[in-house]
Amino acid sequence: MDTLKGRDLLSLADLTVDELLYLLDLAAKLKSGMVKLQRNKVLGLLFSKASTRTRVSFSVAMYQLGGQVIDLNPNVTQVSRGEPLVDTARVLDRYLDILAIRTFEHKDLETFAEYAKIPVINALTDLEHPCQVLADLMTVQECFGSLSGLTLAYFGDGNNMANSLLLGCAMVGMNVRIATPTDYQPNGEIVEQAKAIADGKTEVIITTDATSAMQDVQVVYTDVWASMGQEEEARMRIPIFQPYQVNEKLMELAAKDAIVLHCLPAHRDEEITDAVIEGPQSRVWDEAENRMHVQKALLATLLGSD
Ligand code: CP
Ligand code: NVA
Numbered sequence: 398m399d400t401l402k403g404r405d406l407l408s409l410a411d412l413t414v415d416e417l418l419y420l421l422d423l424a425a426k427l428k429s430g431m432v433k434l435q436r437n438k439v440l441g442l443l444f445s446k447a448s449t450r451t452r453v454s455f456s457v458a459m460y461q462l463g464g465q466v467i468d469l470n471p472n473v474t475q476v477s478r479g480e481p482l483v484d485t486a487r488v489l490d491r492y493l494d495i496l497a498i499r500t501f502e503h504k505d506l507e508t509f510a511e512y513a514k515i516p517v518i519n520a521l522t523d524l525e526h527p528c529q530v531l532a533d534l535m536t537v538q539e540c541f542g543s544l545s546g547l548t549l550a551y552f553g554d555g556n557n558m559a560n561s562l563l564l565g566c567a568m569v570g571m572n573v574r575i576a577t578p579t580d581y582q583p584n585g586e587i588v589e590q591a592k593a594i595a596d597g598k599t600e601v602i603i604t605t606d607a608t609s610a611m612q613d614v615q616v617v618y619t620d621v622w623a624s625m626g627q628e629e630e631a632r633m634r635i636p637i638f639q640p641y642q643v644n645e646k647l648m649e650l651a652a653k654d655a656i657v658l659h660c661l662p663a664h665r666d667e668e669i670t671d672a673v674i675e676g677p678q679s680r681v682w683d684e685a686e687n688r689m690h691v692q693k694a695l696l697a698t699l700l701g702s703d
Contacts, residue, residue, distance in 0.1 A: 402701030
C-alpha cells in the first residue's frame with residue numbers, strides 16, 4: 398500500500414481503518430511464507446526500556462525480509478550522556494532507513510519523528526503500544542475469523558496497553574470495555590478519540606466493575622499492574638488491583654469460547670493466575686508469535702519497494 402511508504406507509526410490513530418486491515422492481511426500472507434525483500438535496508442532499534450518480544454521480533458522480521466538491524470541501546474550511544482534528541486534524530490536519519498523507538502515520554506517519540514525524516518515506529522511509550530495491538534488484532538482475527546462485532550474486555554491498569562486497545566478495537570468495529578481501579582483509568586484524550594471513532598456504533602466502556610465488564614466477552618485481556626518505570630509502586634498496587642485479577646472465577650462470566658490474551662511479560666498470580674495463562678483459553682504464545690508477522694508487514698509497507 399503506497400500510502401504507508403515513508404510514514405511514521407506513533408499511534409494506531411495514525412493509520413486509517415483500511416490501512417490497519419491491510420496490515421493484518423499482509424501479516425497473514427507473510428506468515429504463510431510470502432516474503433517481500435528489503436535488501437540493504439537498515440532498521441535501528443533505540444530502546445530506553447527492557448524488551449524481549451519487541452526487540453527480537455523486530456530483528457527477526459527485518460532479517461527475514463533481507464534487511465539489517467542495529468541495536469542502539471542508549472547506554473552505548475551518546476543519548477545516555479545527554480546528547481539532545483533532536484541532534485540524535487537528525488544524525489540517525491542520515492544512516493538508517495527506519496527506526497523503532499521504545500521510550501518513556503510519548504513526546505520524545507514525537508520529537509524524534511519530527512526531526513528524523515525516515516519512518517519512526519512506536520515500539521512502546523508510556524502512552525501507547527500500537528505494534529502489540531496490531532498483533533493482538535491479528536490473533537483475534539485468526540481465532541474468530543473476523544473482528545467486527547466481537548467484545549474485548551481489559552482488566553487492570555489504564556496504561557499504554559489499555560490506551561492502544563481502545564483505539565484498535567474502536568477502529569475495527571469491536572466493542573471495548575476497560576475495567577480499572579478509579580485512579581488508574583486510561584488516558585482521557587484517547588478515550589474520547591476511541592468514542593469518536595466508534596461513533597455510537599460500538600461500545601467504548603470505562604468502568605471500575607470487573608464483573609460487569611467480563612459478561613459474555615469473547616476476548617479477555619490483561620497486563621501488568623505496574624509498568625516499566627513504575628516498579629517502586631508495584632507492591633503498593635497489589636491490593637488495589639486484586640479485584641481485577643483474571644482468574645478462573647472471573648473467567649466463568651466470559652463467553653464459553655472466549656480467548657485470553659496478555660502482551661507479556663506476565664506476573665503470574667498477580668494480574669493473571671497460572672491456571673488461566675496456562676489454561677485452554679490462553680492464546681498468549683500465538684499472540685507473541687504474531688508480533689513478528691505483523692511487524693514484518695509494517696516494515697515492508699513503511700519501507701515500500703524501490
Ligand atoms: N509485549 C512486549 O512488548 O514485550 P517486550 O517488552 O518483551 O518487548
Ligand atoms: N504496560 C507494560 C507493557 C509491557 C509490554 C509496560 O509498559 O511495561
